[in-house]
Amino acid sequence: MTNPEETPQPADEGQAQEELSVARLVTIGEDSLILIKLPENVPSGYQIIAKIDVAETTEELDAQPGAECFARSIACGCKSLSCACNNLKIL
Amino acid sequence: MQSSYSTQILCHSQYNYFVDRPEGMVGYNARTGTFAIFSKETGRILQDKGAIESLSAIDAKALLDMGFLHEGNEINLVVSKFEDLKKQQDTLSLTLLPTLSCNFSCDYCFQNEYRSHQFMSPDIQAATLDFIQKLILDGRRKVTCTWFGGEPLLAKKIILDMAQKINQLIYSENAQLIGSDIITNGILLNAVTAKELSEVGIKTAQISIDSLIFKTKTKRGLVDIDGNPSIILRNIMEARDFIKIRIRINVSVNNTNEIDEITRVLDSYGLTGTYGFGQVNDLEEESDYIVNSEGYRTPNSHSNGCSSCDSSVGEEKSLCLSRAAYAKVEQDKFLARPDSLQFVISKLEPKVHPCSATSGYLFVVDPAGYISRCWHSAGVPSESMGNVLDLMNSVEESDVAKQWRSFSPFAYPACRNCSVLPLCMGGCSHPRVFMEANKPPCEAIKQQVQFCVDTVGTTLEITPEQHSTISIKT
Numbered sequence: 001m002t003n004p005e006e007t008p009q010p011a012d013e014g015q016a017q018e019e020l021s022v023a024r025l026v027t028i029g030e031d032s033l034i035l036i037k038l039p040e041n042v043p044s045g046y047q048i049i050a051k052i053d054v055a056e057t058t059e060e061l062d063a064q065p066g067a068e069c070f071a072r073s074i075a076c077g078c079k080s081l082s083c084a085c086n087n088l089k090i091l
Numbered sequence: 092m093q094s095s096y097s098t099q100i101l102c103h104s105q106y107n108y109f110v111d112r113p114e115g116m117v118g119y120n121a122r123t124g125t126f127a128i129f130s131k132e133t134g135r136i137l138q139d140k141g142a143i144e145s146l147s148a149i150d151a152k153a154l155l156d157m158g159f160l161h162e163g164n165e166i167n168l169v170v171s172k173f174e175d176l177k178k179q180q181d182t183l184s185l186t187l188l189p190t191l192s193c194n195f196s197c198d199y200c201f202q203n204e205y206r207s208h209q210f211m212s213p214d215i216q217a218a219t220l221d222f223i224q225k226l227i228l229d230g231r232r233k234v235t236c237t238w239f240g241g242e243p244l245l246a247k248k249i250i251l252d253m254a255q256k257i258n259q260l261i262y263s264e265n266a267q268l269i270g271s272d273i274i275t276n277g278i279l280l281n282a283v284t285a286k287e288l289s290e291v292g293i294k295t296a297q298i299s300i301d302s303l304i305f306k307t308k309t310k311r312g313l314v315d316i317d318g319n320p321s322i323i324l325r326n327i328m329e330a331r332d333f334i335k336i337r338i339r340i341n342v343s344v345n346n347t348n349e350i351d352e353i354t355r356v357l358d359s360y361g362l363t364g365t366y367g368f369g370q371v372n373d374l375e376e377e378s379d380y381i382v383n384s385e386g387y388r389t390p391n392s393h394s395n396g397c398s399s400c401d402s403s404v405g406e407e408k409s410l411c412l413s414r415a416a417y418a419k420v421e422q423d424k425f426l427a428r429p430d431s432l433q434f435v436i437s438k439l440e441p442k443v444h445p446c447s448a449t450s451g452y453l454f455v456v457d458p459a460g461y462i463s464r465c466w467h468s469a470g471v472p473s474e475s476m477g478n479v480l481d482l483m484n485s486v487e488e489s490d491v492a493k494q495w496r497s498f499s500p501f502a503y504p505a506c507r508n509c510s511v512l513p514l515c516m517g518g519c520s521h522p523r524v525f526m527e528a529n530k531p532p533c534e535a536i537k538q539q540v541q542f543c544v545d546t547v548g549t550t551l552e553i554t555p556e557q558h559s560t561i562s563i564k565t
Contacts, residue, residue: 021129022127022153022561023557024127024153025125025127026125027125027157028125028436
């Protein structure tokens with residue numbers, strides 16, 4: 001097992017630039033609302049990239065222009081913000 | 092460059108997916124939800140075509156952080172998030188059913204076997220409010236509330252009255268209403284009702300439709316036989332002024348040939364982006380169970396290829412697409428559309444739990460006051476944790492609550508070893524909790540994951556800065 005403490009010392013900027021061959025583009029995570037930046041030829045409404053802290057209330061959600069909580073995108077009945085259930089229920 | 096970082100114990104994640112792009116290789120990790128771009132060389136290593144040891148230390152650390160590599164047993168990282176959330180009991184997801192009665196009789200409805208026409212009595216309403224207050228006082232201070240049925244708007248007065256009281260309760264206890272919504276067939280959701288719901292804080296209505304042509308009491312269609320908007324579509328357009336509308340298209344063998352026309356009509360009314368698909372399925376049939384005349388689920392003793400022996404099983408079965416067939420319909424008819432990108436992205440969002448039932452957040456109260464963990468248990472007393480009229484003991488101490496609490500999707504090898512586990516977390520758990528289901532309830536994402544990754548991975552804009560970062564080794 002690698003001891004977590006053995007993780008490398010931070011390299012100086014020049015070294016990082018030279019060695020890094022990976023770059024994070026975006027993270028779709030349960031703790032944040034993500035809107036992904038897309039090329040301009042994609043239909044409007046999906047062209048912004050932003051990491052937005054999860055809104056605590058509906059009012060906060062509504063106040064975020066363009067933001068849409070995916071957990072609420074189609075109601076599933078259990079929309080706690082930590083639960084992104086896709087099991088759409090049948091009425 | 093030879094790594095100065097010990098990469099010998101690093102392993103490839105089983106949740107990695109890749110897309111080739113001219114700029115390099117885009118990867119997606121389903122456990123962390125991260126999209127990243129790699130040099131071709133790094134991409135090859137991550138695809139197990141090169142030695143991890145040849146990664147630079149700084150790359151290895153970044154890849155570890157983003158989940159493309161892992162140390163130790165990767166499943167433990169998924170399990171620990173699942174278990175940790177169960178310890179954070181600060182959220183209360185309420186689903187209240189003021190009635191199980193309905194003004195429609197859809198042949199596929201999962202409640203048909205145990206439908207009653209009872210409405211929540213004043214005693215049960217009062218006891219339900221007491222129960223909610225107790226849960227808030229126990230520390231569940233973030234509250235969501237969903238009104239469900241039957242058709243809940245048959246009990247509009249109960250909803251309006253109780254919603255107002257719940258709001259007062261939340262306010263007086265200094266808790267927080269995160270969201271409130273209603274699931275309805277839309278027949279009664281005219282402008283007046285939508286305004287009334289909005290005034291008591293109900294912000295969203297999910298309306299389910301299932302066909303193009305409306306037929307009284309049986310087909311929730313968008314247009315009448317003469318092509319004019321049906322009562323449901325007229326109500327959707329009226330209600331939108333007061334309440335957010337989400338439309339669910341129930342997909343079954345009956346309407347797959349109508350889907351294109353249904354979505355065309357919705358689009359023509361400016362409803363693009365407000366609708367999604369849902370599968371009509373039959374959990375009892377999948378588990379080889381039936382619902383007997385007393386409303387109890389029992390193993391189907393006549394299942395030797397003769398499902399027609401029991402009409403409650405046979406009728407629904409004939410309506411359901413297989414899970415794989417549904418996944419293809421949803422992908423071809425919906426996800427492949429450019430304007431569905433948001434839904435594609437949402438399918439790639441890692442989950443912590445399959446739903447609020449397993450997290451312990453969800454409390455479903457049916458018209459008779461029975462409290463359960465799952466919508467499928469509403470109206471089924473044998474699956475309840477107690478009744479609001481008889482709360483001598485904590486519902487959390489009931490056998491059913493313990494059954495839910497001890498449930499783990501990781502106990503099932505099919506899920507434990509699945510490469511999309513973080514995206515579904517085992518799917519709907521009800522059949523496993525109550526029907527000893529042995530087939531994994533795979534969600535559509537299992538069939539669609541590479542399509543979704545391809546769609547997002549090829550469409551993501553890569554900034555010059557991001558590209559320059561990886562250009563050295565391409």
